Amino acid sequence: MKGWRLILAVFAGLLFLSMVLTRFQVAAxxxxxxxxxxxxxxxxxxxxxxxxxxxxxxxxxxxxxxxxxxxxxxxxxxxxxxxxxxxxxxxxxxxxxxxxQAPNALAIAQVIGVDPSPLQARLDLNRGARDGVRVHMPVTVPAGLVGQVVSVAPGQSTVLALVDPESAVGVTLQGNRGGRGVAHGTPPDRLRAEFSRGVPIKVGDVLVTNSQGGVFPVGIPVGRVEEVLPMGPNDISRTVIVKPAVDVGVVEDVTILEGL
CATH class of the missing domain: 1.20.5 (Single alpha-helices involved in coiled-coils or other helix-helix interfaces)
Known part of the structure; x- marks a missing residue:
């Protein structure tokens, strides 16, 4: 009993002390x-x-x-x-x-490959038989003739460019000045054209396609005469070196024509 009394006394004392401190708390x-x-x-x-x-x-x-x-x-x-x-x-x-140039354009094609050989000039296009492309169709750009289609697959085709040694195109002087000739590819980037001896051709003349061969529309620019080679007394033809109107090495998009 004494222990409980002691606990109650301590509790009461603490309660009384708390009340006093709360009542008389002093501000800081x-x-x-x-x-x-x-x-x-x-x-x-x-x-x-x-x-x-x-x-x-x-x-x-x-x-x-x-x-x-x-x-x-x-x-x-x-x-x-x-x-x-x-x-x-x-x-x-x-x-x-x-x-x-010609009203019968078939399609625009993108160049997706170029023959790496310096002795050939052939371009691969992303258009083929599925797009209506056929062999011998002319290929051109606004600046002039690029070449013609020589092989066709379902989804792509190959173009033989004018400067390829296997290429040949009938040409004439621009402006209805007469004189038919044939231009052959001369690697890496020139054409060699031959005309009759009497054709009055000179440096700076522009050559365009003629109807020879029945492949290319007439009047498409081919190139400009860069050099007229000297003739011997027994020569029956006049030979000129031609710079192509189109640099096939930088062409990105070409137009395929229906042909004649």
Whole structure:
């Protein structure tokens, strides 16, 4: 019993002490509050700065993500614009060819391969039998004649360019000045044309296709005379060196014609 009495006495004493301290609690001195105030303000400022930094970080992250998304969208738009620009260029090419060379264009084809041999000049196109391409069809660009189709597969075809040694095309002087000749390919990048001795041909003359052979439409530019070779007393023909109107090494898109 004595133990319980002691516990109750201690409890009562602590309760009384707590009531007294609560009733007579004294406010902190003004000097103490003034000393603590800078620390409190510093803590509040630091917390506010941390909050602002976090908000800024989140905003920067969101803006970075938006910038990346916009850059990706811009790249896609550039690609689409490039494709559209190329398609517009192809359509313009067809328009030029149909109005200045021949009205019977079959299709625009892309050059997908070039023969690496310096002794040959042949181009692989991404159009073939499925697109209506046939052997002997002329191939051209606005600047002039490229060559003719010599082999066809279902999805692609091969063009024999004018500068290939196996190539031959009938030519004449531009402007209805007469004089029929034949131009043969001379690797790597020239033509060698022969005319009758009496044809008044000179350096700078433009040669165009004629109806000889029945393959190429008449009047398509072939090249420009670069050199007239001297003739001997017994020569019956005049030979000239011709720079082709088209550099087949840089051609990307060509037009395939239906032929005659």
């Amino acid at each position: 001195p003004a000097a103490l509050r003034a000393g603590v105030a800078p620390v409190t303000r510093l803590s509040v400022t630091a917390a506010d700065n941390v909050r602002r930094a976090y908000v800024t970080l989140m905003q920067d992250r969101d803006q970075s993500a938006q910038v990346k998304a916009l850059q990706k969208e811009n790249d896609l738009l550039k690609q689409r614009n490039e494709l559209l620009s190329r398609e517009v260029g192809r359509l313009k090419q067809v328009l030029v060819i149909t109005t200045t």
